[in-house]
Amino acid sequence: MDFAAASGNPNSLNVISSSFPICSVPISLPPPPPSRYESQKRRDWNTFCQYLRNHRPQISLSLFNSAHVLEFLRYLDQFGKTKIHNQSCPFFGVPNPPAPCPCPLRQAWGSLDALVGRLRAAYEEHGGKPEANPFGARAVRLFLHDVRDFQSKSRGISYDKKRKRQKQKVALQAPGVTHSVKPTIE
Numbered sequence: 001m002d003f004a005a006a007s008g009n010p011n012s013l014n015v016i017s018s019s020f021p022i023c024s025v026p027i028s029l030p031p032p033p034p035s036r037y038e039s040q041k042r043r044d045w046n047t048f049c050q051y052l053r054n055h056r057p058q059i060s061l062s063l064f065n066s067a068h069v070l071e072f073l074r075y076l077d078q079f080g081k082t083k084i085h086n087q088s089c090p091f092f093g094v095p096n097p098p099a100p101c102p103c104p105l106r107q108a109w110g111s112l113d114a115l116v117g118r119l120r121a122a123y124e125e126h127g128g129k130p131e132a133n134p135f136g137a138r139a140v141r142l143f144l145h146d147v148r149d150f151q152s153k154s155r156g157i158s159y160d161k162k163r164k165r166q167k168q169k170v171a172l173q174a175p176g177v178t179h180s181v182k183p184t185i186e
């Protein structure tokens with residue numbers, strides 16, 4: 001009876017069920033989103049393009065150079081969340097200072113380094129030539145090197161260990177393993 005009531009179309013029920021995922025076993029996992037790296041890269045690229053658009057005088061995307069990249073990286077410092085002690089601060093070189101101090105919050109070297117890497121990739125994905133990539137320019141590499149050097153002294157930490165560990169870390173988890181699914185017979 002319900003069959004006949006389905007607006008005269010006997011296939012409508014099938015249409016509804018076939019619009020669901022092919023796998024008939026209910027899985028609570030949501031569809032895989034774009035990777036964190038990819039979405040972060042897209043956000044970074046948009047932020048950089050917006051920075052160029054708001055720049056006075058305006059800079060066209062085809063004309064920016066490593067000087068603008070450095071300007072952009074310095075501009076980002078105002079949004080930083082990492083306390084970087086000045087050389088005159090008593091906590092210069094102290095990893096966990098026992099009291100607050102007036103030193104500025106800035107972008108941590110690790111964030112800048114990763115950001116430049118993502119923007120460098122995005123630049124080439126948007127048709128930029130690798131040999132002319134301003135994010136890979138010597139001036140930018142030197143800048144990052146100096147930031148790293150100063151911040152490791154200022155914060156009293158070494159970045160070397162962290163780097164090695166990151167290289168070893170490989171995601172081995174396979175999310176689609178179904179061996180544990182037991183058939184339920186009633």
Ligand SMILES: [Zn+2]
Nearest residue numbers: 085089101103
């Ligand atoms: Zn300080």
